[in-house]
Amino acid sequence: MIPYGRQEVIEDDIQAVVDVLRSDFLTQGPVVPRFEQAVAEKVGAAHGVATNSATSALHIACLALDLGPGDWLWTSPITFVASANCGLYCGARVDFVDIDPRTYNMSHEALADKLAVAEREGRLPKVVVPVHFAGQSCDMAAIHALSERYGFRIIEDASHAIGGRYHGEPVGCGRYSDITVFSFHPVKIITTGEGGMAVTNEPALAERMTRLRSHGITRDPAQMTHEPDGPWYYQQIELGFNYRMTEMQAALGISQLGRLDAFIARRRELVARYNRELDSLPVTRPWQDPDAESAWHLYVICLGEGAGPNDREEVFRSLWEAGIGVNVHYIPVHTQPQYQAMGFREGDYPVAEKYYATALSLPLYPALEEPDQEYVLSELRGVLQ
Structure with a gap:
């Protein structure tokens, strides 16, 4: 069977994973931060937050932007369900914007028309999730201009698009959005098995997503409600999740990123x-x-x-x-x-x-x-x- 897509794993990839298996850390070690830095540098972003899937990355991206009950998230109807489900996970309401008939991406003209109606009706979105379908960027400059007029935040769902470019810059550079999410599923451009990453240029968003992917826990005394009881101490300061990426996944990702x-x-x-x-x-x-x-x-x-x-x-x-x-x-x-x-x-x-x-x-x-x-x-x- 010739599949529609599949991973390419070579001996260097396998050896990278084996090296981790022989190391001291299988999770929460030094390889995940190296992968985060490598991806962020590759796409021109300041921060990367690796997760166990792109779905998880979309969820914590929404939470970092304070999406919640009573808010609206808008996305494209031509996408995998995760692009919309991330809004439901936060208790928000979800709506869709029809696509451009040529690119199959979210139509910025349809978005403009829908925003004008929503403004009159008092139901503007808090977050818009443009999806870079098949690897081609949406018209992010147009969508960003609308965000400045109507006040919504932008999460680029670039699950298909690592390595793509828009206006000469890498998808993920953050010029036209708050957060960009990549997928590393086996059929995507590079793979970590399962896995995803959110990249951003805003330190506060990166910090919060990092905390949310690990149970909402911090070891930073500056974020705690009182002085630590000792060097072992941590605090859960909000409800988070176990969305961490393993060291093995990150090692595979670093190796794949090189190609x-x-x-x-x-x-x-x-x-x-x-x-x-x-x-x-x-x-x-x-x-x-x-x-x-x-x-x-x-x-x-x-x-x-x-x-x-x-x-x-x-x-x-x-x-x-x-x-x-x-x-x-x-x-x-x-x-x-x-x-x-x-x-x-x-x-x-x-x-x-x-x-x-x-x-x-x-x-x-x-x-x-x-x-x-x-x-x-x-x-x-x-x-x-």
Whole structure:
């Protein structure tokens, strides 16, 4: 089976993990801070806070921005459910902003229209979570300008986008947001097995997220309610969680990070070939904003004019039967039963729903060899023609 995505683990990665297993620390040692610093430096941010998943990073990012009951979080309907669930975890209410029909990212025009209505109705969001779908940055300058007008905070969900760029700067540099979150799941650009990280330029946010990922506990006397009882002393000063990353995960991450540029370059080679070979087929290829350089986590095509869910299902099944593990990213979040029970209905976000009806993710990962990619293209041609 040729999967839609997979990790690439080499002997250097394995040795990095083995070295940790032979060391004194398996958790809460020196390797996690090194990984945090390395990622922060790579993307041009001041601070990194590693977690056991990107979902955890989104949760503590929301908490660090004081999202809570009575507040609103807005995000894209075309994302994994975690981008919205992080608001529910905080007791906040969640809403969505329809997508741009070319990039499949949150539409800043739709966001502007929705904000104008929300201002009149007194329900402006406290936090907006733009999702850099497939690795391409949202139009963050436009979204940031709206945040300055309407007063919301921004968490970039860059789970797909480490190694991507926007306006010539790395995704995660923090120029247009408060916090950026990366994912290190095995199908992402680099992996730590499971894992995530929040990066920020604000020391207070980094400090609070660091505390929240470890039970809300501090050993810093300056944060305590009274003088420590002794050198062993700690205090839980707020309700936190066990969202820590292990030393083994961080060691794998450091090793993988060293090949990030090579991973991105290889993905771009594969994308260029897809683009050439699909030019004559009845599909819509991914459109790229000239102001952004995608990290190419996903290569998503949409079937041609007049195609619908039944046509997509036929293509999907045929390719799977041929041993090609295509996938669909994503089922619009507002159509999930959890969100339908909250009052959302099909038809609420028509652009997202139109996209979903014909979208198909083709295999894309650095270890995808040319013969396998040609096989994917050949089988796709056969099904479509």
